[in-house]
Amino acid sequence: MKPLWTALTAAGLATLVALPASADVTLRYAHVGAEGEGQTRFAEELAKRIEERTDGRVTIEVFPNSQLGNLSEMLDAVRIGAIQMAHHDFSSLDRFYEDVAVFNAPYAYRGMDHAMKATAPGSPVLDEINEKLIENAGIRIVGNFYRGARHLTARYPVYSPADMAGKKFRGVPIQLWSTMLEGMGAIPTPVEISEIMPALMTGLVEGQENPLNNIIARKMYEANKYLMLTGHMESVLAVFVNEDAWEGIPDEDRAIMEEVLKEVGQESLDWYRDSEADEIAFLKEQGVTVIDEAAGLKLDEFREAVRAKVAEDYPAWADYLKRIDEVQ
Structure with missing residues (x-):
C-alpha cells in the first residue's frame, strides 16, 4: 500500500499547509516507532495533552510504525506539508541542512540532562541551525525528547x-x-x-x-x-513541523503546544531513568x-x-x- 501522503492532490496539499488561523486545527503526526517504544508513548502523550489543553482546538492524529511511509518519505511529506509533524533523529534532517546532524554526534554530551538542554529550542546552537532549516526546507524543530543511550x-x-x-x-x-x-x-x-x-x-x-x-x-x-x-x-529525538502549518496555528494554541512539548520532553528523562535497570x-x-x-x-x-x-x-x-x- 502506498503511503497516504503520496496520494494527496496538489489542491489537497495546499489545504493541508494553509491551515486557517480561525478554525480548529488537525495535524498529522508521523514517526517510525513501534508499539511499546518510548517514542510511541511520547507522541501519544503529547497528542492527548495538547488536545485537552487547547479544549479540542488542536487535534493531533498520530501515525506510528512508518504507516505514512519510511523515513525518507516521511521527511519529504513534512517538507511539502502532506504531514504536518514528525519526530526522528536530528541527523535525519541533514538532507536539508547538513550541520543539524551535529546533535547526534557520538560522545558529544556529558549525560542525558546536558543532551536535552543542548538540543532544546532556546539553545543557541539549536536556534541558529533552526533558522537554516526553516530557510532551506520550511521545517522547524519545535521540541525534543529523550529516548535513551544507544x-x-x-x-x-x-x-x-x-x-x-x-x-x-x-x-x-x-x-x-x-x-x-x-x-x-x-x-x-x-x-x-x-x-x-x-x-x-x-x-x-x-x-x-x-x-x-x-x-x-x-x-x-x-x-x-x-x-x-x-x-x-545520547539519543535525543527532534520534534519538527512544517513551517507553514506551524504559522497557521493561532498564537495562543502555539504557545500551549510549546509548553506541552517542553513538559513531556522533560518527563521522557524520568521514563528512561525509571526503566533502564x-x-x-x-x-x-x-x-x-x-x-x-x-x-x-x-x-x-x-x-x-x-x-x-x-x-x-x-x-x-x-x-x-x-x-x-x-x-x-
Missing part, C-alpha cells in the same frame, strides 16, 4: 573496535551513522528500521545499535545475544550477555576512535561541538 548488540561478544573490524553492522541510513560505525571498525550497512529483524536474523549484519527500549520492543535480543553498554549516543534485567532473562567496562569493554578505545573519525569527516563541526559542550 548501545551495541551483536551475534558475538565485542570488547573493542578491533572486534568489529571487517564485520557488517546495521546503521541508520544516514551518513553520520556510517561515520560512527567506521570509527568503531565496522562495515556500515544501512537498513531501514522496519527491516532490521530480517537483517539480524539472516546474518546480513552481525549487529546493530539502538536504545534499550527499542532493542526490546523489536525483539532484537532474539538474534543478538550480546549487549555492549557503549552508550555512544528493568530493561537490562529483562534482557539478561532472555539469555543476553551484558558487557560493560567491568566485564572488559574498552570504552576509551571506542570514544577515541569514533571522535577521531567524526573530526575527520565533519571538520566544520569543531566550533559547534565546543559550543554544545559549553551549554550548562
